[in-house]
Amino acid sequence: MTPDFVAAVAQVAVVGAGGPLLVGLLRTLKARLVGRRGPRPWQPYADLAKFLRKEAVVSTTTSWVFRVTPYVLVATMLVAALVVPVVVSRPALAFAGNIILLMYLFMLGTFFLALAGLDAGSAFGGMGSSREVAVAALAEPTIVVAIFALALRAGTINLGGVVERFAGDPLLVANPGHLLAFAAFFIVMLAETGRLPVDNPATHLELTMIHEAMVLEYSGHYLALVEWAAGMKLFLFLTLLANLFFPWGVPAEVALVPVALGALALAGKLVVLTAALAVLETSVAKLRLFRVPELLAASFALAVLSVTSVFLVR
Amino acid sequence: MAILAYAVAATGGLAAALLGLAGVLGTAFTVRAPWLLPLGGLEVTLDPLGGFFLALIGAAAVPASIYAMGYAAGERRGVLAYNVFVASMCAVPLAANVLTFLLAWELMSLASYVLVVQSGEREAVRAAWVYALMTHAGLACLLAGMLLLGSWTGSFRFTDWYAAASPLPSWGPGLAFVLLALGFGVKAGVIPLHVWLPLAHPAAPSHVSALMSGVMIKLGVYGLMRVGLDWLGGGPAWWGVAVMLAGTVSAVVGVLYALVEHDLKRLLAFHSIENVGIILIGLGAGMLFYEAGLPALALLGFAAALYHTMNHAAFKALLFLGAGAVLHAAGTRDMERMGGLIKRMPWTAACFMVGSAAIAALPPLNGFVSEWLTFQALLQNLKIDRPEVNLVFALGIAGLALTGGLAMACFVKAFGITFLALPRSEAAARAHEAGRAMRVGMGLLALACVVLGLAPTLVVPALAKIGADVMHVPAPADVGGWLTLNVSGEFASLSTLAVAAALVTALAVPAATLALAGIGRRRRLYETWGCGRLLQTSRMEYTATAFANPFKRVFDFFYRPVTQLDIEVHPESRLFVRRIEYANPTSSIFEDWLYRPALDALHRWARRARGLQSGSANLYLTYILAALLALLVLA
Numbered sequence: 001m002t003p004d005f006v007a008a009v010a011q012v013a014v015v016g017a018g019g020p021l022l023v024g025l026l027r028t029l030k031a032r033l034v035g036r037r038g039p040r041p042w043q044p045y046a047d048l049a050k051f052l053r054k055e056a057v058v059s060t061t062t063s064w065v066f067r068v069t070p071y072v073l074v075a076t077m078l079v080a081a082l083v084v085p086v087v088v089s090r091p092a093l094a095f096a097g098n099i100i101l102l103m104y105l106f107m108l109g110t111f112f113l114a115l116a117g118l119d120a121g122s123a124f125g126g127m128g129s130s131r132e133v134a135v136a137a138l139a140e141p142t143i144v145v146a147i148f149a150l151a152l153r154a155g156t157i158n159l160g161g162v163v164e165r166f167a168g169d170p171l172l173v174a175n176p177g178h179l180l181a182f183a184a185f186f187i188v189m190l191a192e193t194g195r196l197p198v199d200n201p202a203t204h205l206e207l208t209m210i211h212e213a214m215v216l217e218y219s220g221h222y223l224a225l226v227e228w229a230a231g232m233k234l235f236l237f238l239t240l241l242a243n244l245f246f247p248w249g250v251p252a253e254v255a256l257v258p259v260a261l262g263a264l265a266l267a268g269k270l271v272v273l274t275a276a277l278a279v280l281e282t283s284v285a286k287l288r289l290f291r292v293p294e295l296l297a298a299s300f301a302l303a304v305l306s307v308t309s310v311f312l313v314r
Numbered sequence: 315m316a317i318l319a320y321a322v323a324a325t326g327g328l329a330a331a332l333l334g335l336a337g338v339l340g341t342a343f344t345v346r347a348p349w350l351l352p353l354g355g356l357e358v359t360l361d362p363l364g365g366f367f368l369a370l371i372g373a374a375a376v377p378a379s380i381y382a383m384g385y386a387a388g389e390r391r392g393v394l395a396y397n398v399f400v401a402s403m404c405a406v407p408l409a410a411n412v413l414t415f416l417l418a419w420e421l422m423s424l425a426s427y428v429l430v431v432q433s434g435e436r437e438a439v440r441a442a443w444v445y446a447l448m449t450h451a452g453l454a455c456l457l458a459g460m461l462l463l464g465s466w467t468g469s470f471r472f473t474d475w476y477a478a479a480s481p482l483p484s485w486g487p488g489l490a491f492v493l494l495a496l497g498f499g500v501k502a503g504v505i506p507l508h509v510w511l512p513l514a515h516p517a518a519p520s521h522v523s524a525l526m527s528g529v530m531i532k533l534g535v536y537g538l539m540r541v542g543l544d545w546l547g548g549g550p551a552w553w554g555v556a557v558m559l560a561g562t563v564s565a566v567v568g569v570l571y572a573l574v575e576h577d578l579k580r581l582l583a584f585h586s587i588e589n590v591g592i593i594l595i596g597l598g599a600g601m602l603f604y605e606a607g608l609p610a611l612a613l614l615g616f617a618a619a620l621y622h623t624m625n626h627a628a629f630k631a632l633l634f635l636g637a638g639a640v641l642h643a644a645g646t647r648d649m650e651r652m653g654g655l656i657k658r659m660p661w662t663a664a665c666f667m668v669g670s671a672a673i674a675a676l677p678p679l680n681g682f683v684s685e686w687l688t689f690q691a692l693l694q695n696l697k698i699d700r701p702e703v704n705l706v707f708a709l710g711i712a713g714l715a716l717t718g719g720l721a722m723a724c725f726v727k728a729f730g731i732t733f734l735a736l737p738r739s740e741a742a743a744r745a746h747e748a749g750r751a752m753r754v755g756m757g758l759l760a761l762a763c764v765v766l767g768l769a770p771t772l773v774v775p776a777l778a779k780i781g782a783d784v785m786h787v788p789a790p791a792d793v794g795g796w797l798t799l800n801v802s803g804e805f806a807s808l809s810t811l812a813v814a815a816a817l818v819t820a821l822a823v824p825a826a827t828l829a830l831a832g833i834g835r836r837r838r839l840y841e842t843w844g845c846g847r848l849l850q851t852s853r854m855e856y857t858a859t860a861f862a863n864p865f866k867r868v869f870d871f872f873y874r875p876v877t878q879l880d881i882e883v884h885p886e887s888r889l890f891v892r893r894i895e896y897a898n899p900t901s902s903i904f905e906d907w908l909y910r911p912a913l914d915a916l917h918r919w920a921r922r923a924r925g926l927q928s929g930s931a932n933l934y935l936t937y938i939l940a941a942l943l944a945l946l947v948l949a
Contacts, residue, residue, distance in 0.1 A: 052833050059842040061736055061850065063656045065667075075820035082816060093816060095798055096809040100689050101677060105813075107722050108676040114726040118856065120842045121653075121735030126856020133726050134864040137719030144715035145708070148693055157693055157806050217842060221834040225824070293868045300712070307708060311701055 003254040008082055008092035014263065015081035015239075019231030020044035022238065022274060029278035044231065048224045056220025061121040069116035070218070070225035076109040077232035083159070084236050085243050087262045089250045090160035098157050099147045103140070106192065109229065110136045117214035124206045128213030131289060135198060135210065138296045139191045142184050142303050149181045149306035150244060159244070160252075167247040177309035180302045182245045187299035189237040191292070194230070196281040198292050208286065235270075238277075242269035316386060319393040320379045323400050327375030330368055330404045337365020338776060344410065351413055354470045359410040362780040363544070366620065367407035367536045371529045373762075374627050375400045378528075381635050381755025382521040384748065385642065389519075392432045396522065399425035403525070406533050412460045412470040419456070419533075423449045426530060429522045430514045441513035448510040452500030456537075459493030462486075463545075475545045487546045491553055494541040502534025503587045504594065505564040506904045511587060512571070516579035516647065520638020521755075523579060527586040528631035532623050535593055542601050543616070544784045551605050555706050558598025562713035565591030569720040570872060573727070573865045574900050576649045576858040578637045581728055582630065585673060588717060589626040593619045595710050596688045599695070600781070602707075606698045609787035614801060615691040616781035617774055622684035624773075625766055629672040629681060632759035636666035639752055640732060643745035649858045651739040652732045658745045663733045665756040670725040672763040675718050678810040678817065680766035685718060686808055687774070690801045720865075727861045736852040768811055770799050859898070866900065873900035 024041040031038020058067070082093035083102050110132060117129035151157040153172055154165040166172050191198045194211035206213055215226050243250050249265025251258030287295060337360040348355035360368075382396070402421035409415035427449075431442035464470040466486055467478035496507070503511040511531070515523045542553060568587030575581040600615030639662045640655060641647055656663040672679040692714065695707035737743040748756070766773065775793050782789035794800035798809045828834050842850050866873050878897040884890035926937075 052828075055836040055838055056834060057838045057840050060839050061654075061842050063734060065656070065734060071821050071825050074824050075817050078820040078824075079813065079816045093809075093812060095807045096812045096816075097677070097686060098806050100686050101808070101813065104675055104677050104682055104686075104718070107674070107719070108671075111671065111674060111676055111722055111726060114723075115730050115734065118726070118730035118861075119734045121850060121852070121855045122842045122844060123854050123856055126730075126735075126861060129726060129730065130856065130861040130864055133723035134868065137716070137723045137865075138868065140719030141712045141715040144689070145712055148708075148711055151693055152696055156804060157690070158804075161804070220837070221828060289864070290867055304708070304712075311704065 004092055007088045007254045007259065010259065010263075011084075011086045011088070011091050012078055012081050014086055014266075015084075015232050015235050016078070016228075018270075019077075019228060019233075019235040020048060022235050022270065023231045025271070026234075026274050026278055026281075029275060030282055033278055033282045044227070048228060051219075051224035051227070052221050054220045056222050058222075059120045059217055062116075062119045062217070065112070066116045066119040066217070067222070069112040070222045070229070072112045073109045073229040074225050074232075076105045077229045077236065080105050080236055081232065084239055085160050085163050085250055086239050087251070087259050087266060088254055089163045089243075089252045090158075094158065094160045099159055100144075100157075102159075103143055106233070107136065107140075109233075113214055113226075116217075120217040122217065124209070124213045124216050127207075128210055128216070131210045132214055135191050135292060135296070138293055139188045139299075142188045142296065142300045145300065145303040145307060146181045146184045146188070149177060149303060149310060152307065152310045153177070163243055163247040163250050164252055166244075167250065173245070173247070175309070177306045178245065180306035180309065182241070184299045184303035184306065185241060185245070187295060187302075189241060190280075191296060193234045193237050195234075195277065197284045197287040198295070200286045203286075210289075238270055238273050239266065242266060242273055316388070316390055316393050317383050319397060320382045320386075323382075323397050324376050324379035326397075326404075327372040327379060327400060330372030331376065332369075332372070333360070334365040334367070334369025334372055334407075336360075338362050338369060338780060339365075341365075353413045353464075354411045356414045356417075357410040357471065358405070358408040358414060359473075360408060362783045363536070363539065364407040366777075366780050367529075367532065368404055370532065370624055370627050371400070371403045371407075374525060374528045374631050377755040377758040378521045378524045378631060378635070379755075380758070381524075381638070381752050382519075384751030384755075385521055385638055386519055387751075392429055392519065392522075395425045395428040395432070399429060399522070399525070403530060403533065407536055410472060412464055412472075415472075416453070416457065416460070420453060422530065422533070423453070426514075426518070426522070426526060430518045432519075433517065435517075438517040441510075441517040445510040445514040448500050448507070452497045452507070454497075455493045455500075456497030459490045459497060459541075462493070463490045466490075472540070472545055476547050484550075487549055491541060491546065491549055495538060495556070498534045498537035498541065499560070500534070501531060502538065502590045502594075503531050503564075504534075504560050504590060505567050505587060506908055508564070508568070508587050509904065509909060512575075512580050512583040515583035515586065515634075516577060520579070520634055520641065523582075523638070524631040524634035527583060527634055528627040531586060531590060532627060535590060535597070535619070535623055538594070539597060539616075539619070539784065542597065543604060548601065548604050548785070551602060551700075551703060554598050554601030554605055555703065556598075557594050557601055558706055558710050561591045561594025561596075561598055562710050563591070564588065565595065565717040566713050566720075567591075567872075569717050569724060570865070570869060571902075573720060573724050574862050574873060576862075577647045578640065578649055578652075578728065578732060579634070579647050581649075581724070582633050582637060585633075585721070585724070586626075586630055588721065589622065589630065589673070592685065592688060592714065592717065593622045593626070595714055596622060596684075596691060599688070599691045599707070599710065602695075602698065602703060603691075604785055606700075606703075608697055609785065610790055610802065611691060611694055611697065612785060613778050613781045613787070613790055614687065614694075616785070617777040618684055618687035618691050620777045620780065621687055621770075621773065622681075625672070625680040625684045625763075628759055628762040628766060629669045629679075632665060632669040632756060632763065633673065635752070635756045635759065636662055636669060639748035639756070640666075640745075642748065642752075644739070644742045646739070646741060649728070649731045652737070652742045653735050653739075653852060653855065654733070654737040655742060655745055656733040659733075659747045661753050662748050662756065665753075665760045666733065667729060668760040668763055670729045672767070674722040674725045676722070678767050678814040680763050683767055683770045683808070683810060685714070687770075687801070688714060690806050694802060694805065723865070727858055731856075731858045731861065735855050736850070738852045738855070738857075768814060770808060770810060771796055774799055866898070872903065874903070875900045 114129035117125035199210040344359040405418035572584035596619035604612035880895040
């Protein structure tokens with residue numbers, strides 16, 4: 001049992017267990033903000049357990065793509081958990097392909113999920129798929145350009161390298177380019193994880209859905225896997241935001257005490273980000289679908305400005 | 315009979331692939347026949363870059379020919395043209411002087427023309443006409459550029475140009491580069507020279523489409539590599555800038571056109587434009603780094619371009635063969651009339667899925683590896699200390715990212731609408747699986763997509779060696795071990811093998827855990843939820859048009875869609891509608907703003923010139939006299 005292996009297991013465990021908790025925390029905070037008591041933060045665990053016990057109803061129209069997709073989705077998130085610096089700055093698969101790999105891993109999940117949306121042959125599924133891939137495709141350039149802005153300042157594109165470089169030099173973080181990249185990445189996070197104002201995760205009206213419409217046909221253990229993966233995706237994106245832009249407390253060495261401290265620091269950062277997200281989600285309305293590209297264009301402009309600022313202050 | 319001819323093509327392809335591989339590994343030879351023809355006669359030579367393209371053509375010809383044994387077994391037309399096509403393609407990268415090159419090039423164009431026109435349908439004839447026009451305009455550019463270079467340097471052998479190019483005046487190589495790049499750009503389908511490609515590729519039989527898209531257009535890329543880096547020993551920065559901008563525009567515009575295209579083969583043809591764009595982004599990066607005196611990064615960009623060239627040959631050939639199988643089975647190329655084919659054609663669907671995932675650059679398949687490499691080359695552009703060049707790189711980065719996202723969206727559409735849900739027509743409902751030979755052809759290419767995805771540590775060093783030979787620089791020393799590919803030292807590393815292993819584990823462990831816990835055993839089959847409607851029909855499904863509609867609206871400044879609504883009402887009352895026709899076609903900027911004005915101007919001038927030809931013999935005699943006098947004065 002090498003320390004690296006233990007760290008890998010720890011990363012997967014933190015992301016796997018943290019995903020649903022983060023979703024629950026967000027729901028609780030949102031409910032409190034609008035004056036409801038709301039569910040407890042650990043409610044999603046109970047939901048998942050219930051879905052696992054339930055019988056799955058599968059449409060006769062579907063093929064193996066529909067049945068394989070929840071597993072692929074979970075697999076991409078678990079592998080992504082080994083690429084993102086969660087509790088250590090250089091996790092097990094950090095060497096395997098950096099942020100570009102991470103982006104395309106998420107795209108692998110989206111690809112299968114969008115196919116599954118089409119597989120059942122209902123109009124809602126197709127609608128959700130079409131919208132989801134449109135949003136994902138338009139968010140793509142922003143992610144790369146924002147990351148490029150970070151990589152320019154850090155001198156490496158390795159995620160762990162970026163974290164270590166920024167943690168060692170606080171002046172780099174105080175740079176205005178850093179804040180612009182953060183804003184760009186935050187908007188992209190909203191789009192990629194299906195939050196307001198891009199998509200409303202709590203909507204009950206199919207015509208306004210994006211993600212929920214795509215997974216409408218899922219039930220039972222399939223739904224449990226899809227929901228779990230969605231929770232992990234939110235966790236991973238918020239962790240990226242937390243650790244790339246506020247890189248303190250991410251241990252470079254793998255030992256018990258630093259990793260435990262790192263987990264605590266991460267928990268603190270995530271709570272703050274989740275609270276910000278909850279405030280945002282309770283204060284804005286969902287955008288009309290065809291206004292979403294404007295939002296994404298704005299985030300792209302922020303990312304480009306961030307890159308330009310690197311040239312200016314060089 | 316036809317089967318035998320295709321077997322010959324497959325064997326020849328295998329031999330060519332092996333010979334090319336030997337060339338990549340360092341075997342070199344030259345065969346000359348100077349007495350045969352003027353201008354230096356025929357001369358062929360094998361070098362690493364030529365060997366790479368020869369191997370690529372041969373390796374693509376094998377599965378395409380095997381597939382053709384099943385696909386076109388009863389069809390005797392086009393067999394000879396097919397063999398000539400493959401042979402002449404193999405000759406192009408071997409050609410060592412102008413005459414050999416142009417002969418092979420023209421033979422390849424003519425053979426593919428015959429293959430495009432052979433079905434005799436109206437659409438095919440028109441496509442072949444546009445193709446012939448464009449390819450000969452390209453040939454004229456090539457001829458002019460090569461003859462200029464030949465007369466300036468005093469030699470028609472390509473290897474002599476490298477030494478003789480430096481004493482030329484600076485505009486000389488520039489002019490030659492522009493002419494040759496235009497000529498090769500037509501063949502590669504670079505926007506705005508692409509108009510023939512989406513017409514000609516779908517019109518040919520599918521195994522020919524696979525070769526045209528998979529390897530023939532790559533010979534345009536081959537030419538651009540030769541002229542950009544090898545023959546003239548590289549050029550000023552604007553060459554690289556031009557190549558990268560052309561690549562970015564081709565990539566984004568190609569995929570945008572593909573998104574709103576619902577003819578499966580035309581969709582794939584537009585993706586060929588996109589992928590040539592991605593290759594050119596890598597090549598342009600290589601040229602810019604080379605010009606800036608950064609050979610290691612130049613090799614990275616060049617290797618990325620070569621890798622994507624190879625990958626595109628694998629997955630695009632696979633997708634065209636898959637589309638051919640669908641066309642064979644459902645009798646249509648219109649995606650709106652397909653659907654549900656995954657149940658009747660499971661093998662074709664699985665192969666098409668691999669191809670779709672590969673072209674969408676999903677890890678751990680081959681498209682991902684080459685796009686990753688291209689990104690790594692682009693992301694290091696700050697080592698060139700020139701803001702205007704950095705800006706071009708930034709455009710390339712954003713363009714490549716957008717292309718990646720849009721390509722994923724487009725292949726969700728291509729696979730989802732074609733293979734999933736309920737069949738949208740009788741023909742699709744009665745579709746049948748492809749025959750064994752066709753399945754073998756597709757299976758080989760699917761395997762290639764997986765292997766090329768998992769083996770970058772083997773492939774990249776070999777590609778870097780080819781690049782080192784072309785650019786006359788030393789090959790990089792350290793690119794990592796068998797598991798990990800290192801790029802530029804500490805900058806980045808890639809291990810698709812590790813990613814694949816992790817993905818398989820992450821798939822297997824949750825699935826096994828659920829199975830052991832007895833979860834998921836209870837499953838009920840029921841119809842899709844339809845808001846209470848009793849019967850689900852294919853008319854409730856999302857169509858390809860609807861799927862692409864968000865993109866049409868977001869990029870409406872580019873597509874410029876026109877809504878045509880035609881409602882026929884009952885003569886007695888407007889409240890009774892008899893028929894509604896709705897169309898929302900898009901228009902092509904390039905045809906409207908570039909080709910149509912150019913053609914109109916040509917027609918106008920031609921009409922004016924008609925006055926010269928009055929039919930009067932006296933007038934003609936005057937022309938002759940005037941011409942004679944002019945010549946005498948000039949002499």
